[in-house]
Amino acid sequence: MRLKFIEEKIAKGLMVVASLAVFAFVVNIIYTIFRRGFPALNWEMISQIPAGGYYNGGGGGILNAIIGSLYIVLGSTFLGLLISIPVVFYLNVYLKKDSKLAYVARLAFDVLFGIPSIVYGAFAFTIMIYLGMHTSLGGGILVITLLVIPIFIRSMDEVAQQLPKDLLDSTYALGATKLETIKVVLRQIAPGIATATLLSVGRAIGDAAGVMFTAGFTDSIPTSLGQPAATLPLSVFFQLSSPNADVQDRAYSAALILIFIVLVISILGRLITNHFSKHKI
Amino acid sequence: MKFLYRNPTRASWAEDYSFLNNDLDKSAKEKLEKDKEGLRIKKSYLKVSDLNIYIHKAHILKNVNIEIPDKKITCIIGPSGCGKSTLLKTFNRLIDDTEGIKYEGSILVDDTDIFDKKTEITDIRKKMGLLSQRPCPLPMSIYDNIAFGCKMHGERNRKKLNEIVEEQLKAVGLWEEVKNRLHAPASKLSIGQQQRLCLARGLAVEPEFILADEATSALDPISSKHIEELFVKLKQDYTIILVTHTLRQALRIADHVIFMYLGEVIEAGPADEVFNNPKQELTRKYLEGAFS
Amino acid sequence: MFSITVFSVLLVVLIGLGLYLKSVPIFDQNSFWQLISSSEWRPGSGQFGFLPFIAGTIAITLIAIVLALPIALLSALFLTEFSKSYLKKWVFTALDILAGIPSVVYGVWGTLFIVPWISEKLAPNFVEYSTGYTVLAGGIVLGVMILPLLISLFVEIFSAVPREFRDAALSLGATKWQTSKFVILRKTFPGILAAVILAVSRAFGETIAVLMVCGNLPMVPHSLFDSCYPLPALIANNYGEMLSVPLYESALMLAAFLLFIVVFIFNASSRAVIYRIERKFK
Numbered sequence: 001m002r003l004k005f006i007e008e009k010i011a012k013g014l015m016v017v018a019s020l021a022v023f024a025f026v027v028n029i030i031y032t033i034f035r036r037g038f039p040a041l042n043w044e045m046i047s048q049i050p051a052g053g054y055y056n057g058g059g060g061g062i063l064n065a066i067i068g069s070l071y072i073v074l075g076s077t078f079l080g081l082l083i084s085i086p087v088v089f090y091l092n093v094y095l096k097k098d099s100k101l102a103y104v105a106r107l108a109f110d111v112l113f114g115i116p117s118i119v120y121g122a123f124a125f126t127i128m129i130y131l132g133m134h135t136s137l138g139g140g141i142l143v144i145t146l147l148v149i150p151i152f153i154r155s156m157d158e159v160a161q162q163l164p165k166d167l168l169d170s171t172y173a174l175g176a177t178k179l180e181t182i183k184v185v186l187r188q189i190a191p192g193i194a195t196a197t198l199l200s201v202g203r204a205i206g207d208a209a210g211v212m213f214t215a216g217f218t219d220s221i222p223t224s225l226g227q228p229a230a231t232l233p234l235s236v237f238f239q240l241s242s243p244n245a246d247v248q249d250r251a252y253s254a255a256l257i258l259i260f261i262v263l264v265i266s267i268l269g270r271l272i273t274n275h276f277s278k279h280k281i
Numbered sequence: 282m283k284f285l286y287r288n289p290t291r292a293s294w295a296e297d298y299s300f301l302n303n304d305l306d307k308s309a310k311e312k313l314e315k316d317k318e319g320l321r322i323k324k325s326y327l328k329v330s331d332l333n334i335y336i337h338k339a340h341i342l343k344n345v346n347i348e349i350p351d352k353k354i355t356c357i358i359g360p361s362g363c364g365k366s367t368l369l370k371t372f373n374r375l376i377d378d379t380e381g382i383k384y385e386g387s388i389l390v391d392d393t394d395i396f397d398k399k400t401e402i403t404d405i406r407k408k409m410g411l412l413s414q415r416p417c418p419l420p421m422s423i424y425d426n427i428a429f430g431c432k433m434h435g436e437r438n439r440k441k442l443n444e445i446v447e448e449q450l451k452a453v454g455l456w457e458e459v460k461n462r463l464h465a466p467a468s469k470l471s472i473g474q475q476q477r478l479c480l481a482r483g484l485a486v487e488p489e490f491i492l493a494d495e496a497t498s499a500l501d502p503i504s505s506k507h508i509e510e511l512f513v514k515l516k517q518d519y520t521i522i523l524v525t526h527t528l529r530q531a532l533r534i535a536d537h538v539i540f541m542y543l544g545e546v547i548e549a550g551p552a553d554e555v556f557n558n559p560k561q562e563l564t565r566k567y568l569e570g571a572f573s
Numbered sequence: 574m575f576s577i578t579v580f581s582v583l584l585v586v587l588i589g590l591g592l593y594l595k596s597v598p599i600f601d602q603n604s605f606w607q608l609i610s611s612s613e614w615r616p617g618s619g620q621f622g623f624l625p626f627i628a629g630t631i632a633i634t635l636i637a638i639v640l641a642l643p644i645a646l647l648s649a650l651f652l653t654e655f656s657k658s659y660l661k662k663w664v665f666t667a668l669d670i671l672a673g674i675p676s677v678v679y680g681v682w683g684t685l686f687i688v689p690w691i692s693e694k695l696a697p698n699f700v701e702y703s704t705g706y707t708v709l710a711g712g713i714v715l716g717v718m719i720l721p722l723l724i725s726l727f728v729e730i731f732s733a734v735p736r737e738f739r740d741a742a743l744s745l746g747a748t749k750w751q752t753s754k755f756v757i758l759r760k761t762f763p764g765i766l767a768a769v770i771l772a773v774s775r776a777f778g779e780t781i782a783v784l785m786v787c788g789n790l791p792m793v794p795h796s797l798f799d800s801c802y803p804l805p806a807l808i809a810n811n812y813g814e815m816l817s818v819p820l821y822e823s824a825l826m827l828a829a830f831l832l833f834i835v836v837f838i839f840n841a842s843s844r845a846v847i848y849r850i851e852r853k854f855k
Binding site: 116 | 574577578579581584585588591592595643644645648650651652655656660663664667668669670671672673674675676677678679680681682684685717720724748749750751753754771774775777779780781785808809812825826829832833836837839840841
């Protein structure tokens with residue numbers, strides 16, 4: 001057998017091994033968390049807020065964190081979409097392909113995308129101190145919004161850049177103004193929006209470093225934007241830092257709940273993406 | 282209608298197609314073989330029988346039965362979407378990577394079936410040089426583009442590689458233009474030069490066939506004339522199969538013509554016959570320009 | 574729309590400026606060079622040496638890239654060049670899950686699986702004793718975390734190569750691996766570089782997961798089995814008490830500023846590199 005066929009076989013073997021490794025990691029992570037987290041999981045955990053002495057092994061659950069995370073995710077996704085759709089639209093419809101502003105803007109979003117959430121958190125924290133604000137749900141939502149905007153813009157922009165120029169031309173030919181083409185553009189980048197939302201929700205719900213500074217942590221469910229809010233990742237983190245083994249087990253259960261929520265979102269996102277891709281040219 | 286056309290490079294038809302003639306008596310045939318061997322012409326032969334190709338559920342090629350004459354230019358013509366390119370890419374099994382592909386039938390190249398499991402695909406592809414629609418220089422220098430194929434097949438000798446590069450660049454008339462910048466990126470060449478470079482690259486692995494998929498459609502008229510002239514020159518040594526969308530090109534250089542329509546071969550035969558006296562109504566209409 | 578766009582662009586400047594202004598006070602007493610080259614970290618007595626944290630961050634990031642890059646390249650090539658579509662679906666699903674898993678869960682996984690594995694199985698072969706909360710643990714967890722990002726970027730880049738390039742190489746009789754090696758990888762080299770840089774800057778800032786498995790001892794790690802204390806973990810661990818110690822806040826903001834600057838430079842330079850190489854090949 002010739003050398004190149006041997007090389008081909010080896011390379012292919014390595015590739016299969018690498019791909020299997022990806023699977024192995026997924027299975028291992030989920031199995032590890034499930035094995036430790038499932039036995040401690042019960043209805044009380046999901047349906048109640050922490051009772052007194054919860055972090056020393058007392059009763060109660062982590063409903064506060066679940067609700068807090070959901071508030072933050074919903075709020076930041078909404079705000080993020082509100083800000084990023086006009087930006088993507090502006091970049092792709094109003095600006096020319098070789099525009100300096102578009103170039104600088106994309107570079108800026110690249111940088112923003114790469115900025116670690118802890119930096120956003122620290123930045124927001126200094127501003128909040130400056131403004132005399134306390135840690136609050138509103139602060140958490142703002143930080144996570146900052147965090148997801150680059151994700152939204154980057155992934156939508158990627159799809160929008162693929163927009164066939166003919167498509168825009170044909171809408172102009174029908175007499176549409178630039179603003180009116182937004183309907184067509186939106187429909188075309190719908191799958192992009194869906195994936196972007198999916199990505200950012202995943203990042204928003206899982207982020208701990210950003211909200212640590214800004215949303216704070218509390219045992220009650222926030223009733224206004226001014227109150228601090230607990231989040232699931234921080235709940236996992238704090239429970240795990242407890243020396244009490246029972247509480248640590250609860251941390252694993254909380255991690256399991258977090259995984260579960262993320263998986264549900266990702267499956268839903270996939271279904272939505274599939275649905276939207278039908279209308280794509 | 283009449284085609285006022287004669288291909289000056291073409292020899293007499295009776296002689297060219299003698300190998301298709303079964304009545305030819307044995308001794309004459311042997312004599313012909315001997316002549317060929319005497320001239321040291323590589324013998325190559327391509328025969329397609331009962332070829333059916335499906336992609337998912339679509340029936341792309343239907344019952345294709347053709348033979349491609351040796352050392353001639355065969356043009357595959359037909360309206361777009363008729364399966365010309367698919368047929369061409371089947372010859373070197375480039376369609377293998379298409380999602381949902383299924384094939385039946387056989388293609389014999391030098392008496393080996395290319396669909397046979399034992400046939401090594403890379404050997405088949407080595408025999409079939411492909412020239413694609415747009416010139417597609419590989420992301421490396423001019424020199425490396427041509428040496429690439431030889432290196433792939435295990436040629437490491439620097440001196441030999443140098444010889445091959447020079448020889449092939451000369452064969453496509455590019456040597457004088459690029460000899461001083463062999464190590465510049467191939468993408469720096471003009472588009473016409475790139476296409477000739479791609480041709481030279483294909484020739485460097487010593488193929489027997491040249492498959493060209495609308496190889497001149499992306500080029501300016503002068504470059505495209507250049508390529509056509511090359512084809513006419515190269516048919517002394519290679520069997521050339523040309524998919525073309527422009528009838529005029531087929532008229533200019535074809536020795537043999539295959540007309541396809543909706544995945545079927547409607548008519549195949551010597552260019553004179555097909556162009557001047559088509560047997561099928563459909564062919565006649567296509568040639569008259571009723572559809573394209 | 575124009576103003577939103579401009580404002581979000583200015584956000585970069587704003588963050589950089591804000592962090593810089595906040596970290597200025599610390600320069601009154603220490604020079605920049607002193608800060609990043611000293612390894613004395615005693616906030617109480619006003620000594621802020623960032624070297625251990627910088628070294629820790631670089632160490633785990635390097636390990637993560639070294640581990641993740643070959644796996645990511647190989648499986649991305651497998652996905653785009655070799656595999657059938659039903660296989661692709663499975664691997665992509667796995668990648669989606671991996672990408673969606675929150676970093677705190679990676680941290681939990683690290684403490685439950687990687688840390689014990691290192692301290693019980695791996696470390697005894699090399700050193701006398703290791704808690705398992707090490708540079709290596711951080712690197713492994715971080716490596717797995719950046720896998721989905723790397724693979725999806727690579728897959729995107731590889732599938733962007735026009736089919737003609739593959740056809741051209743294949744029809745010269747190259748095998749698929751030869752095509753991948755000499756055409757796909759070479760053609761996409763700038764993209765690969767950019768993807769790696771992106772992954773590096775992501776790894777730089779990862780906080781919670783590495784904080785949970787690195788041990789968090791402010792010392793320069795000398796082996797894979799030493800603990801380390803990356804910059805983000807430093808910020809996260811001390812945000813509560815930083816207001817009570819003089820200059821502490823300023824020091825932590827300097828840490829954030831350093832992270833910001835590194836990410837900024839990496840992103841900007843990766844762009845520059847890409848443009849240069851692209852111009853060369855186009």
